[in-house]
Amino acid sequence: MQIKDVLLAPGNGAFFYDDQAAISAGASQDGFVYVGDPITPDFQSIRIPASSLSVGLVLTDDAVVWGDMMNVQYSGAGGRDLFFDTHQISDLTSRVVTPRLLDADASRYLPACATVLEPFEHKRLPLAIEYGVSQALLRAAAHLHRTTMAEIICSEFDLPLPTRRVPIYCQSGDAREINVDKMILKSVDVLPHGLINSRQKFGVGGQTFMEFVRWVATRTRAIGRPGYHPVLHFDVYGWIGQEIGLEPQTIADFICKVADTVPDFTLNIECPADFGFTQAQIDNYARIVSILNDRGSSACIVVDERCNTLEDIRLFAEAKAAHLVQIKTPDVGSIADTARAVLLCKEHKVGAYVGGSCTETDLSARASVHISVATQADMMLAKPGMGVDEGFSIVGNEQNRLLAMLNRRRTQNENVG
Incomplete structure (x- = not known):
């Protein structure tokens, strides 16, 4: 052995x-x-x-x-x-x-x-x-x-050697303005998370949150390089449901209202509401997704809470209860199941986001990169930590090194063939 x-x-x-x-x-x-x-x-x-x-x-x-x-x-x-x-x-x-x-x-x-x-x-x-x-x-x-x-x-998993770079998503933590500027200057693909995890940060009727969304879009145009056009992704930790109510139609109306304030951007809303248990989350998220699709909205729903294990992910994907599933790597368990989760999402034509947590380490982040690139996930989290520079460097550099090695391997195989 x-x-x-x-x-x-x-x-x-x-x-x-x-x-x-x-x-x-x-x-x-x-x-x-x-x-x-x-x-x-x-x-x-x-x-x-x-x-x-x-x-x-x-x-x-x-x-x-x-x-x-x-x-x-x-x-x-x-x-x-x-x-x-x-x-x-x-x-x-x-x-x-x-x-x-x-x-x-x-x-x-x-x-x-x-x-x-x-x-x-x-x-x-x-x-x-x-x-x-x-x-x-x-x-x-x-x-x-x-x-x-x-x-x-x-x-x-009988997959071809990947060629495509996986977009990287950064999260700001509480240092929103400074970290958003860092993300924009580094041309991050998806930003900023925002850590909207309290009533104070969400605001009465969501007003504070909407102002922050508009500010991120304005700041991106102001200091971003020409042609830079990131996806805007905000985690609201269920606060739309807590502040506005748990009716799917009302939640969808609010999300459309936010999307209308940044019409030039794709808008991801993560965890708009927490309905208390998995099946309720699936049923109500599927309804919200359906309403947004029917309206032709540019907003996408991202599921996190109540979607932890591979079996949870299968249920959400089958029900089309999200546009994008966060595969939260420590919650999934075996990193082999993270690979299975990405492939399962692809099978059901649901977006796969290999996420995780700021509490992780450099080693777990690097392993996640290999899973993300091998399975060609739709995006992956810059981790660990709650800053921008360290996680973006660890994940971005690991991806670039990996793609260089895979390109060499592909060339060797072609020469042998």
Whole structure:
């Protein structure tokens, strides 16, 4: 067997774990800290530094390949796994997953994932474990086959070597104006997220949000290079539903009103409302999508909350309950399932956005790039962190290096042929 030892190393995520329920309930900020008591289980305070756990596979040639485990920023919200406890995850990995890894055939990626990540005591492993271990196994397979991670995915899923660059999407965090300027100056493909996660940021009747949308469009025209025309993508964390109401027609009317203020741009609205559980989310989002399509609106609905696992994504895609599905990589679990999710969305002619979280690491971000490029996703998130420069550099540079290697491989294959 190719794995002779397993290493675990605690680490830091690139941002913080936040209690979304407490923030939505009106927790105020004091500098970078949220004031008040947490609401979501396992949170000791509303904002906690994100932790991670690296798993390293020592191969027979003494090379060590790594993957990183963590949860998303808003752990425990929208049907997601609860708060990431490094000690519990480390213990479970050591007791259950390590013996499986030592018996695995790391040269066969999908079969290795299937056996190593199978349920324990009739329950699925924590998705953070699936995520980190599947990254390490992908790097192991790439090392053993002397190839890129993207090529392993292409081989396992019978996909052609990709040629197209995947558009990159940046998020601003709370430093909206400065980070929007950075995005525009760097000609980011999709911007700015906006972090519209409170009543204060959304405004009465959505007025504050609409003013911000108009400002982003105006700023893009003012300082963007000639011909620069990004997609405008805003995550409103369910605030349209909270402030305007949960009637699909009313939500669609509001979204059309926002789109009409920036008629020259494609407008993505992520998580317009949270209907409380998955089936209600599917039914109501499908209705909103249908209304927008019937009107010929340029606005697109992006689903996030209540659409976590591969099975959730399948249900939303089949129901056409979004124009674009965020495949939130740590919530999906195995990164092989992220690849499956992109292909599933394509099968149902729904957009596939390989997202994730600001709490991730450089390693998980780079692995996500390989999945995104191999499956030719519609866009991918610049991560980790809540800034622009670092995540855009990590994801953008990894993509450019990967495409250069794939182009060389393609040329070699053509010469051999």
